[in-house]
Amino acid sequence: MKVFLRQINGPWDQGWVLDKHTRSSVYLGNNEQGHPQFDTTRTEVGEATYKLKYGHEWAEAIPLGQAIASEIYPKLNNVGFIVPMPATTTRPRQPVTEVAKALGNAIGKPVFDNVLMKAPNGQSLKNLHSKDEKIEAIGDSLRIVDQLEGDGPWNVLLVDDLFDSGASMEAACKVLHAYSKVRKIYVAALT
Numbered sequence: 001m002k003v004f005l006r007q008i009n010g011p012w013d014q015g016w017v018l019d020k021h022t023r024s025s026v027y028l029g030n031n032e033q034g035h036p037q038f039d040t041t042r043t044e045v046g047e048a049t050y051k052l053k054y055g056h057e058w059a060e061a062i063p064l065g066q067a068i069a070s071e072i073y074p075k076l077n078n079v080g081f082i083v084p085m086p087a088t089t090t091r092p093r094q095p096v097t098e099v100a101k102a103l104g105n106a107i108g109k110p111v112f113d114n115v116l117m118k119a120p121n122g123q124s125l126k127n128l129h130s131k132d133e134k135i136e137a138i139g140d141s142l143r144i145v146d147q148l149e150g151d152g153p154w155n156v157l158l159v160d161d162l163f164d165s166g167a168s169m170e171a172a173c174k175v176l177h178a179y180s181k182v183r184k185i186y187v188a189a190l191t
Contacts, residue, residue, distance in 0.1 A: 001067045002044045010166050011173045013184040016072045021046035021191035049190045052095045065102025072188045080154025082111045086118035100159045142175045152181030163189035
């Protein structure tokens with residue numbers, strides 16, 4: 001999978017994004033129901049992410065996880081475990097969790113999808129535009145569920161699908177930093 005890595009800075013020890021999501025998007029007009037239509041060209045990572053999230057093409061999680069494994073993981077030091085960013089929308093299968101599991105399989109590291117949890121029915125950040133609005137919406141909705149055996153601390157890799165303002169990753173890092181079993185926090189986002 002072709003990527004264009006970009007380093008991201010925040011309250012984590014090291015962070016990376018695989019690629020931009022969209023190359024271009026041209027407004028075509030509204031459809032019969034009055035919804036805007038676009039001709040969108042995505043990057044390879046963006047297209048795979050789109051198919052995974054909105055087309056439920058679960059097989060896309062494997063190359064996305066492998067891209068993190070080959071492009072980002074070698075830049076990180078001594079990752080002990082992987083945590084997917086908890087989703088706002090409750091689904092039977094979570095796209096980010098599927099990518100985290102594919103990554104875990106590729107690098108031989110455990111994935112704990114219930115260590116970092118979000119309060120049910122949290123507010124979606126999709127229609128919020130400023131970082132301050134997003135931080136307020138997140139509030140204290142994230143929490144740790146201590147299910148790791150052993151004392152640690154370990155380095156954790158936090159995986160998310162989208163990096164925009166960084167508000168959700170910053171909130172997750174704040175909670176993870178307070179967890180005594182976490183030493184360093186690395187973050188990886190798809191787009």
